[in-house]
Amino acid sequence: MAEVTTTAPTRHGSDGAAPLERNERKSSPARPARVIIGAVGMAVTAWFVCNAFLAFAYYPQWFANSGILVGVLGLVIGIGGSLLFFYFLNLCIEGFPSRFAEGLIPYAFLLPGFSLIAVFLLYPTVQTIIYSFANDDSTAWVGLDNYRAIFSSGAFWSSLLNNFLWILIVPVVTVAFGLAVAVLADKLSPTGEKTAKSFIFLPMAISFVGAATIWGLVYAYNSPGEAQTGLLNAIVTALGGDPQPWYQIDTARLNSLALMVILIWLQTGFAMVLLSSAIKGVPEDTVEAGRMDGASEIRIFWQIIFPQVRTTLIAVLITVLILVLKVFDIIYVTTNGLYNSDVIANLFFRKLFTDQQAGQASAVVVVLLLLVIPILIYQVKSFRDQEANR
């Protein structure tokens, strides 16, 4: 992604879009003073900013123990510091012979961002992959033992099956509900549409842990004959049935389905908002043309509107899908993986923190990573295609 944008201006510059300017610059010689001032400036700025932030943490009394003062200073020093840093960086590079500098500038400006990605994303990823071949406290190599251990455990395959079901069911149902709501709300009066959409969007503002707790009240179980605090069991008993311990029924993975409902409830609003705006973006004249030709409303939807919102639909689908792959909170709060309802992310958490088996925990997430990669590649590709079509 990144190099597409960076190469563009470079090529633009060197392939003769501005030959005059280029020739002019070509003559500029190296200016070592600028290079040195720039380099020293960068070092001093970085040193000052880092120490300022350490001082915020270590010596709050210097700042009158005031959180607000520290916050304001943090903003000023943080933003000002980066501006100053880039100024010196620019100064340093301009000191080089212009031909060299032109090629260097995009990389130099990318470097800070890229190194952050390397430190916080690439480094942990590679580290995890490497630790998946080491023992419980990462002090000795064990070869493929961790992978052998997880692939031979029933709990891992059960989690994998559950993850597969989550992937299969949640994104599709979420998008279907979101689309249905978006289409139907479009037919309502403006006030009706606003109200309906607000209500469906509301759960988006609730955290996963909060939602899981709320739904815990829906699925709660009391023994037969007692008053039922759970909404679902209250309905079942009112209709003359026996209360069911919903979280414990793993026949046909009913408990996993019950948990999926929570996520669908949370995410439908997200799908609805994006799809609704896509539907509103469908040019009225295409729909009008269909009406003129006497197409039914259903046919207009499937043959005129649907193809035009398809790209948004896929984007939403994939976003929800990636979210589902990472699903953890809901399971952790409700069943903690008991009763065959475990998923990969929760299994990883338990292996690492409860069982303290860093090796096996790493192996579990490496498997998760391998599963996510094809989807990531597809998403990046479809995003690019979409950009290219603009």
Add this chain to the structure above:
Amino acid sequence: MDRRLSRRTIMTGAAATAALGMTGCLQNPDPSGGGGGGGGEKYQPGDTPGNGSVSILGAFGGQEQEAFMASLEKFEADAKITINYTPDKDFTNTIQQRAGAGDAPDIALFPQPGGMFDLAGKGLITPIDAFLDYDALNSTLIPGFLDSARFEGRVYGAPMRMACKSLIWYPKKAYEKGGYSAEPATMQELTTITEKIKADGIAPWSDGWDDGQATGWVGTDWIEEFMLRVHGPVVYDDWTKHRIPFNAKEVVEVFDIVGELLKGKGNVLGGTDAIINTPFSEAPLPLFEDPTKAMLVRQGNFVTGFFPEDIQANMDDEVGVYAMPTWEGGFDGQPILGGGDLASLFTLNDDTVKVMEFLTSDAFGGEWAAAGGWLSPHRTFDQSLYSDSITRQVAEIASGAAVFRYDGSDLMPTAVGGGSFWTGMVQWLQGTKTSQEVCDEIEAGWPK
């Protein structure tokens, strides 16, 4: 196109090399480096003078902290020592970090022995026999308490508070009206009582295991209680210290015995589904409903805090308690399962030794006993200091114990005692796994 590709290859290559360079090594197996503590010889007063102040780190705050400080006030004035107590909710992690970084408190109060053993293994804690009179201490403590703090032959902590788990609670009025005996000598006798309760159309037991992420610990207590009673403390120690495998035939036998009680038809209110879905704190509630829905709850002394308010206001009239009896044909003496705060010494000097001597003596805790919610681990503690007769009764039960053992799951590695043992109990209660299968699985997951 060519140029772009090659540039991309270089970038990716560089990034991968950089990342590899940063990660391609293992971690230091022993980052702490040891030091501190130690001390093999007997400490003589005057060896190291103190500076008049002693820092203590513990896990409890709020009212408990106030009562703790109140119990120390007189001692501080007499001995001219200032005690600085710091409570920390995340004690388990904090003490590891501080001790590892060379910033340990003078004394730490461990709620579980596991973390203490870790630090003792690193040589950071002074064994108590180096500065306390071990034999005198052992003779007034409830038998077996110090053994739970033993690591590789030496004892590293002495208790200053006790929790007692082997208790059976009943609703006094309804229980006496039913004419059931409150003094069963054996579990077998208790079974005939529960049969009688069942015949009267009331569920004998109420039980609740639900505790969020910790669901299952109540079940492990049941197994521990019966391990102690059926096979005695020697096998119990072998089991918790993993000298016998978790799937040994003795353990499987105990699972089956507990299974008969908990899974037996009509024994527990609502059956196994209710046990799993009832929070442990709500288990006693059916006892105090009108009419009574269940007669007995097995739970530690802390459960009284979850009784309904009107019951709590009138504990002595409403609530009865007796010790969980022995097993006929098993261990003869009355065993008690429990826990306690263990005081461990990090800094050895005159002042800290004086504080340790007081904290671990039977003279400590009078003010705390009056405030309530505290039990002395000493048999010789003046029981008239407790605030109500139920607490006094619990203290009598505990001090009358022939043998005391620490909650086994607290002694096992976290992966078992806070993981597979808990989840295993739930699967076993549900019936998805047999006793043998559950024990085999826990054994297979025991950290090597």
